[in-house]
Amino acid sequence: MGVVARVKCREGWEGIGVICYSNHHCSFHQVLNETVYERDYLHARPKGRPKERVKEGVCGGAEDQVYLFKGRKTFMAKLSDDPSWSPPTYQNISSIDGDSSPFAVTQSTCLIPCSVPGKRFYLFGGELADPSHLPKKALAQGDGTRSQSVAGMFILGEVGRMWLPLPAFPRKIANAAGTSLDDGSILILGGKDLEKNETLQTAYIFDFRDGGRYSILPDIPQPIQKAAAMAWKETQIILAGGITADMETSSQVMVFDLKARKWEASCDWPSFHTPRSGLGLMEDTHGRLVALGGDNFGPVGTLEVLEEGVAEGNLHDNEKPYNSRQTWNVTDYLGFDVPKQSLRSPDKALRDY
Numbered sequence: 001m002g003v004v005a006r007v008k009c010r011e012g013w014e015g016i017g018v019i020c021y022s023n024h025h026c027s028f029h030q031v032l033n034e035t036v037y038e039r040d041y042l043h044a045r046p047k048g049r050p051k052e053r054v055k056e057g058v059c060g061g062a063e064d065q066v067y068l069f070k071g072r073k074t075f076m077a078k079l080s081d082d083p084s085w086s087p088p089t090y091q092n093i094s095s096i097d098g099d100s101s102p103f104a105v106t107q108s109t110c111l112i113p114c115s116v117p118g119k120r121f122y123l124f125g126g127e128l129a130d131p132s133h134l135p136k137k138a139l140a141q142g143d144g145t146r147s148q149s150v151a152g153m154f155i156l157g158e159v160g161r162m163w164l165p166l167p168a169f170p171r172k173i174a175n176a177a178g179t180s181l182d183d184g185s186i187l188i189l190g191g192k193d194l195e196k197n198e199t200l201q202t203a204y205i206f207d208f209r210d211g212g213r214y215s216i217l218p219d220i221p222q223p224i225q226k227a228a229a230m231a232w233k234e235t236q237i238i239l240a241g242g243i244t245a246d247m248e249t250s251s252q253v254m255v256f257d258l259k260a261r262k263w264e265a266s267c268d269w270p271s272f273h274t275p276r277s278g279l280g281l282m283e284d285t286h287g288r289l290v291a292l293g294g295d296n297f298g299p300v301g302t303l304e305v306l307e308e309g310v311a312e313g314n315l316h317d318n319e320k321p322y323n324s325r326q327t328w329n330v331t332d333y334l335g336f337d338v339p340k341q342s343l344r345s346p347d348k349a350l351r352d353y
Contacts, residue, residue, distance in 0.1 A: 002029070003280045003292060004061040006054065008299065013086065016054050016068070018061060018079060019292060021284050026303065026331070030086045031066045031077050032059075032093070039094040052093075058111040062119050062156055068093075069111065069123065072100040074154065074163075102165035103150035104128070108174035110191065116184035117209070119156040122166070124188055125149060125173035147172035147194040153208065167212045171202060177229040177239060181258075184209065187217070189239055190224040199223035199245040203256070221254055221263050230281040232289065235259060241276045241294060249275035249296045270327050276300045291328070304328040 002018035007028055016032040038050045057070025061079075068075040073095045101123075109126030113119075128146040151166035169188070176191030185207040191200050201224065203217035220239065227242030227250070237256040244250055251272040255264045276294030284290050289306040293299070307329040 002061065003282050004059045004066055005280060005293065006059070015087070016059050016066060018066070019280070021282065021290055021292070021303065027083060029079060029083050031079060032068065033087050033089075033091045036075075036091045036093050039092040056107055057105055058107060058109050058123070060111050060113045060121050062113065062121075067121065067154070069101065069105040069109070069121070069154070071104050074101060074161075096161055101154075101163055102152040103148060106174075109148075110173070110176040110178045110188060112178040112180055112186055112188075114180035114184060114186065116180070116182065121154045121156075122151070122178070122180075122186050122206075123154070124151045124169050124178065125176060125191065127174050127194065147174045147192070149173070166206075166208070167214070170204065170214050171200065173200065175225040176200075177224075177227040177242070179229040179231050179237060181231055182234060183207075187229065187237060189229050189237075190220055190227055190242065192225040199225050199243070217256070218262055221266055222252075224250065224254075226277040228279045228281045228291070228294075230283075230289075232283075236264075238281060238289065240281060240291060241272065241279045243277045249277050251275040270306075272304055272328055273330050274300055274302060274304070303331050305331060 002020045004016065005019045006016050007019070008014040013030065014034040015030060017028050017030045020027050020029070032054050034054055036052050036054065038052065052068070052070060052075065054068055054070070057068050059066055059068050061067070064079045066077050066079060068077070075093045075095050077093055105123060106126040110124040112122040114122060125148045128148045149169045149172045151169050153164045153166055155162050155164065172193050172195055173191035174194055177189045178187055180186050185205055188204045188206065190202070192198065193200060201220040201222060203220055204214045205217055206212070206214050223245040224239070224242040228240050230238045232238045235258055237258065239254045239256065240252070242250050251274065252266065253269040253271060254266065255269055256262070257264055272291060275296050276291070277296070279294030279300070280292040282290050282292065284305070290303055292303045293301070305328065306326060308326055
């Protein structure tokens with residue numbers, strides 16, 4: 001299983017690709033340069049073509065494709081079968097023909113891959129930085145950024161791809177975490193209301209098949225943004241890392257019990273060794289929970305694996321683990337760093353390597 005990520009290699013390359021972790025080995029497959037060019041303008045000289053900077057959008061993976069959502073455009077790039085492949089300096093990609101995104105997607109939009117009832121991406125909120133959409137009063141005050149409450153769904157059908165607008169999210173949000181469940185419902189957790197400068201502790205569940213309604217879940221134990229979320233063992237939701245309301249990077253792992261519909265006590269799971277926001281979560285081939293990269297006043301160049309068989313004395317001071325045999329084991333990356341706001345939880349349909 002792989003995670004789509006924005007990565008900066010120590011050799012100098014920066015862009016989007018897929019991180020794979022298996023048998024204590026971490027590898028990376030390059031897909032998109034940090035700056036790419038639209039293929040529709042091939043008649044122009046390379047420097048004359050419109051540039052797209054991938055860090056200004058969000059990316060997700062399905063099967064052997066990586067999708068870049070940026071503004072109202074959707075781009076697609078195929079993963080190479082050769083792990084040593086690297087994109088050319090002037091890399092050309094095409095935007096997908098057809099309907100454009102129902103709203104302008106930014107790097108703070110919450111993107112959630114889902115495989116039920118069919119492969120699709122859900123997108124919620126993000127920053128609204130287009131001055132043409134802001135009230136005159138806001139522009140007069142020099143305030144050019146607002147959160148959005150808009151939402152959309154990008155469907156990967158067998159006969160084509162299409163965008164569908166969704167009911168507006170109950171709040172204006174940016175930098176929320178989210179994940180999908182096996183029944184196709186979607187959880188959207190935390191985030192920030194930029195207009196009110198408020199970090200949120202709200203939790204919602206959305207089901208497109210149930211009339212597109214947002215149902216309220218119990219509040220997260222603490223307000224959090226830029227965290228990572230993942231469904232775990234079909235019974236729990238992991239919400240890890242992020243930035244608190246005090247603007248501190250968190251190492252906490254919070255867990256929501258899906259059956260009991262409540263958050264577990266904060267002492268039930270061990271915290272990360274390194275606080276991190278904008279991280280990624282995945283399950284490796286041995287069924288272990290893995291936290292990758294993120295940011296903590298600079299890129300975090302390590303991953304942590306939840307291991308068993310570690311003595312209680314090796315845990316952090318005052319830490320009460322899920323049980324005395326579990327703690328996070330730190331593993332170094334192999335030659336690359338992951339900048340903040342870069343990782344997206346994996347789609348179960350993303351191709352294995």
